[in-house]
Amino acid sequence: MSDLRQDPMFREIVRAQLSRRAVLRGAGGLGAAAALAACGTGDTGSTTSKPSPTVKDKSATEKIVRWANWPLYLDYDEDTKKYPTLEAFQQETGIKATYAEDIDDNDSYYGKVQGQLKNGDDIGKDVITLTDWMAGRLIRQGYVQKLDKANIPNAKNLNAKLQDVDFDPGREHSLTWQSGYAGIGYRKDKVGRELKTIEDLWAPDLKGKIVVLSEMRDTIGLLMLSQGVDISEKFSEDDFMKGVDELQKQVDSGQIRQVKGNSYVDDLISGNALACIGWSGDILATRFTEEDDNYTFTLPESGGTLWSDNLMVPIASPHKANAEKLFDYYYRPDVAAQVAAYVNYICPVDGAQAEMEKIDKSLAESPLIFPTAADLEKVHVFRSLSSDEEISYNEAFQKVIGN
Numbered sequence: 320m321s322d323l324r325q326d327p328m329f330r331e332i333v334r335a336q337l338s339r340r341a342v343l344r345g346a347g348g349l350g351a352a353a354a355l356a357a358c359g360t361g362d363t364g365s366t367t368s369k370p371s372p373t374v375k376d377k378s379a380t381e382k383i384v385r386w387a388n389w390p391l392y393l394d395y396d397e398d399t400k401k402y403p404t405l406e407a408f409q410q411e412t413g414i415k416a417t418y419a420e421d422i423d424d425n426d427s428y429y430g431k432v433q434g435q436l437k438n439g440d441d442i443g444k445d446v447i448t449l450t451d452w453m454a455g456r457l458i459r460q461g462y463v464q465k466l467d468k469a470n471i472p473n474a475k476n477l478n479a480k481l482q483d484v485d486f487d488p489g490r491e492h493s494l495t496w497q498s499g500y501a502g503i504g505y506r507k508d509k510v511g512r513e514l515k516t517i518e519d520l521w522a523p524d525l526k527g528k529i530v531v532l533s534e535m536r537d538t539i540g541l542l543m544l545s546q547g548v549d550i551s552e553k554f555s556e557d558d559f560m561k562g563v564d565e566l567q568k569q570v571d572s573g574q575i576r577q578v579k580g581n582s583y584v585d586d587l588i589s590g591n592a593l594a595c596i597g598w599s600g601d602i603l604a605t606r607f608t609e610e611d612d613n614y615t616f617t618l619p620e621s622g623g624t625l626w627s628d629n630l631m632v633p634i635a636s637p638h639k640a641n642a643e644k645l646f647d648y649y650y651r652p653d654v655a656a657q658v659a660a661y662v663n664y665i666c667p668v669d670g671a672q673a674e675m676e677k678i679d680k681s682l683a684e685s686p687l688i689f690p691t692a693a694d695l696e697k698v699h700v701f702r703s704l705s706s707d708e709e710i711s712y713n714e715a716f717q718k719v720i721g722n
Contacts, residue, residue: 374464378640382414385638386446386645387421387428389628392497394661404657408648414641419444425453436462436634445636446645448496454629455486455703463492463631470643473650476669480695481627485703493629494646497658498665500616500687500698501537502623504602505594506587508613516620517545520594521574529575530583531566531596535716536701537624538578538596542566544622544699551700556711563715570719578720587614599687600664607663616687618697625665625698659688 422428432442542562569575586592602616632642652670659666675683
């Protein structure tokens with residue numbers, strides 16, 4: 320097929336993706352993962368009493384599935400105003416799928432449904448898509464159902480390094496939807512050299528031209544890695560605070576222009592910033608929309624982080640079997656490739672890369688969608704945080720960034 324990047328509609332779709340990160344990351348932040356292996360799960364909520372797990376599944380008689388996801392996180396056709404892969408799922412299975420971009424932030428969505436989940440009530444969704452740390456919270460609180468893998472044979476296509484994560488050992492309650500890196504993004508033509516380390520961001524000629532993420536686990540995680548701390552292992556409060564101190568130093572000196580959410584991309588495009596701590600999908604999407612290969616993303620030599628979002632079935636969903644059919648469908652390599660071609664984040668489905676070659680060979684060759692073994696060696700877990708750690712660490716971080 321022809322290169323999708325030359326399609327104006329495709330470029331507009333990808334441009335729209337850039338706004339997605341602001342809502343995707345949200346105020347609660349994201350856990351990182353080591354070599355796609357074990358995603359962090361900070362828990363700010365106490366474990367509650369578990370609701371009754373006895374739910375009658377009506378999938379055999381009620382051919383519906385209701386899915387809550389983040390904005391711009393599924394392939395979409397601007398002409399038909401429909402989701403092509405979801406349309407195909409409905410035609411193949413006879414299951415009517417209701418899809419809603421209901422999740423703007425992990426914490427706010429949790430706040431909206433937590434009361435119903437605690438009571439064991441149906442929240443009106445059969446599939447929810449939440450980030451590692453929040454997924455871990457719901458699993459621990461008993462708010463999601465255990466999956467029947469017999470209904471999801473394609474789950475075998477989940478990348479081997481994602482099959483056993485610390486927040487859901489054995490993947491009994493969740494499957495990865497998409498993932499992405501945090502690392503260094505920059506304008507290669509404007510900087511005039513490669514940026515390989517976090518310390519490279521502190522060069523005198525870049526003063527006032529650096530933006531970093533307002534996501535604690537990514538920004539502080541990268542700073543801690545640069546200081547020799549393994550964020551996937553047990554680290555001390557002093558280790559964390561040294562990362563905060565470095566951020567404070569660079570903010571106070573004016574080296575860092577701003578600590579921002581997704582709008583950091585606008586700074587790169589305008590030239591107000593030349594480099595950043597940013598997200599891989601953003602930089603790749605900007606390269607496409609601006610038609611400029613000078614937009615570069617790299618994992619620092621000291622290591623990067625990786626986030627993931629996860630598919631789960633709420634505790635009182637009466638259509639669990641239908642949800643599992645949906646999971647199985649999206650774990651087909653050909654379907655996963657279609658989604659990845661739209662969202663441009665790391666695809667968790669083995670076999671999708673070969674299918675992507677039929678869509679766009681350049682995307683099939685992108686290590687930001689299909690990671691290399693070398694890159695996987697360079698990403699690390701931001702370990703699970705206790706409730707006390709989550710509160711104190713977030714307070715220290717927010718104090719620096721002025722929130």
